[in-house]
Amino acid sequence: MSQTLLIKDIRIFDGENEIPSGSVLVENGLVKQVSRGSLNAPDASTVVISKPGHTLIPGIIDGHIHAHIDEQNTVLGQALKFGVTTVCDMHQEVENLAELRSRALNDPNSADFKTASQSATVSGGWPTAIITAHDKSEETLARVATWPDLKNRADVEAFIRDRVEDKADYIKLMHEDGNGLSVKPNLPSLELQKDIIDVAHQNGLLTVAHATSLQGTLQILRLGIDGLTHTFCDQPPTQEVIDAYLANNAHCNPTLVAIASLTTEGQREQERYSNDPRASKFLNSQGKQNLCKCMALANDESKVEYAYQTVRKLKAAGIDIIMGSDSAGPALGTAFGLSAHQELATLVAKCDFTPKEALIAGTSLVAKRLRLKDRGRIAEGLRADLVLIEGNPLEDIDRTLDIRGVWKQGTLCSTYSGLAA
Structure with missing residues (x-):
């Protein structure tokens, strides 16, 4: 169990509001008290950290990743070093779940892990297209062949039962029609997608969907999806799609950085982040190489600017x-x-977000929309997932990379063990 911790003389962004100068007391891995002004340590064993000129924010929640397992703990370990205390996996091999959850639960240097488990796939559908575009090994093709091939209501009911057994945190649908892309995957029928959404809802599960075209987004919204895991890049936004989001009270997780890689328009920014000394120290050579390359799966009609326009209008x-x-x-x-x-900075630079609005999108709002009720804010009784930043990211979103401390449930990530009191 983590020690009692008092962080004081800092600016606090609690996930919703700013406290210009305050203190946060942590006990047993939870936030015990948030105060304007100074607090006294409850006893002599309390770890006290005073950091004027710094800002304390909730642990960042990445609402869309795809994890894998390696000896270097590249996913959960690297995420935590960057202040991402929770990752939300959107498609995962069932056999990997136990190991990923064990690392998240037992390793204080690993981010927490939420997952859709296996997504609702059909033969020849997404994400087979993107995976096999980069990896056609026999091992990968054999693994893809084991994924669900949903055909009817009975298949759907069995699929949802399996996800309940997996303790999935939400259900992920794939609705990629290939419009705007250089690949054309098989698309599940609208009847099948409606069954998945309905059966998931009957089991109390949130539903989110992949779609990167205007047409696909409209189709899946009209079926009652709770949120989109991308925005589209094949056409400019229309009032029709705005109305469809509003009618559904659906959220959008636009993944703008990934879309810019899809269209190859993001390479310059990707290289800039790869070479930023605040970031490069946490990336291995392969990670740097991958960051400087693009997926390049979009056709000539797609533009990342369409995605930016859509987010601004939404x-x-x-x-x-x-x-x-x-x-x-x-x-x-x-x-x-x-x-x-980079995603937070892109929301500010391209989509009319203030730094505060971007930070909300990466903390309290993502927690609310993905039903993570115990995190996303610095508030009494919630997990003490905290990030200490030198400077004020509420004025300059680029400062989020000036990380000086990361705590998961009140335990300091060992990368920052040299943090001076």
Whole structure:
């Protein structure tokens, strides 16, 4: 169990509001008290950290990643170093769940892990297209062949039962029609997708869907999906899609960095982040190489500007935008943990977000929309997932990379063990 911890003389962004100068007391891995002004340590054993000129924010939640297991703990370990205390996996092999959950639960240097488990796939559908575009090994093809091939209501009911047994945190649908892409995967029928959403809802599960075209987004919204895990890049936004989001009270997780990699328009920014000394120290050579490459799966019609336009219009209409990076091993142009910071900066630079609004999208709002009720804010009784930043990211979102301390449930990540009191 973590020690009692008092962080004082710091600016606090609690996930919703700013406290210009305050203190946070942590006991037993939870936030015990948040105070304007100074607090006294409850006893002599309390670890006291005073950091004027610094800002304490909730642990960042990446609402869209795809994890894998390796000896270097590249996913959960790297994410935590970058202040991402929770990752939300959106498609995972069932046999990996126990190991990933064990690392998240037992390793204080690993981010917490939420997952859809296996997504609702059909033969020849998404994400087979993107995976096999980069990896055609016999091992990968054999693994893809084991994924569900949903055909009817009975298949759907069995699939949802399996996800309940897996203790999935939400259900992920795939609705990629290939419009705007250089690949054309098989698309599940609308009847099948409606069955998945309905059966998931009957079991109390949240539903989110992949779609990167305007047409696909409209189709899946009209079936009652709770949220989109991307925005689209094949056409400019229309009032029709804004109305469909509003009618459904659906959220959007636009994954703008991944879309810019898809269209190859993001390479310059990817290289800039890879070479930023605040980031590069946490990336291995392969990670740097992958970050500097692009997925390049879009056709000539697609533009990342369409995605930016859509997010601006959705935001103006009052639709919830949450942060997720779509970081994945085969997803060139992304890096676990780091791409979450780039996504926050992109919301500010391209989509009319203030730094505060971007931080909300990456903390309290993503927690609310993905039903993570015990995190996302610095508030009494919630998990003490905390990030200490030198400077003020509420004025300059780039400062989120100036990390000086990361705590998961009140335990300091060992990367920052040299933090001076």
